[in-house]
Amino acid sequence: MGDARALLMSGVPELLILRLLAEREMYGYELARAVRTATHDAISLGEGVLYPALHSLELGGLLRARRRRAAGRTRVYYSVTAQGRRRLAFLASRWRRIAAAVETALAGPQHA
Numbered sequence: 001m002g003d004a005r006a007l008l009m010s011g012v013p014e015l016l017i018l019r020l021l022a023e024r025e026m027y028g029y030e031l032a033r034a035v036r037t038a039t040h041d042a043i044s045l046g047e048g049v050l051y052p053a054l055h056s057l058e059l060g061g062l063l064r065a066r067r068r069r070a071a072g073r074t075r076v077y078y079s080v081t082a083q084g085r086r087r088l089a090f091l092a093s094r095w096r097r098i099a100a101a102v103e104t105a106l107a108g109p110q111h112a
Contacts, residue, residue, distance in 0.1 A: 013045055013053045015095055018080055018088040021063065027075040028054065054078055062087050 020026065020034045028050060035045050045053070057063040062084035065076050080088065 011091065011095075012043065013049055014057065015088070015091045016043065016045070017050075017053055017057065018062065018084055018091065021078055021080045022085060022088055025077045025079040027077050031078070057084065 016035050016038070017031065020031060020038060026034060028047075031054075032045055032047075032050055035043055054063065054065075058065050058078070060083075062081060063078045064081050065078050067074050068077050069075075
């Protein structure tokens with residue numbers, strides 16, 4: 001089941017990160033909380049997934065990072081670039097197609 005779960009979850013962190021950062025700029029811990037809230041605690045991105053994804057998305061030009069001092073500490077805030085918004089639209093469209101196909105399969109042959 002582990003392999004199936006990994007396959008199902010591939011791309012989900014990127015999609016959720018881009019979607020939530022398209023709403024507003026956030027720092028890592030704030031984004032992790034936003035993912036849990038947005039998914040009603042169904043998905044939790046740990047540091048081992050979240051931070052490598054953020055760095056990869058930044059290196060790919062999909063996110064912009066900037067350091068800002070807040071409450072006596074320096075935080076890295078992330079926001080989506082224009083390229084990131086295009087990627088989000090593509091991923092959201094692909095996800096909706098896949099979700100619709102799975103829903104059709106779950107409904108059974110009478111609904112196919």
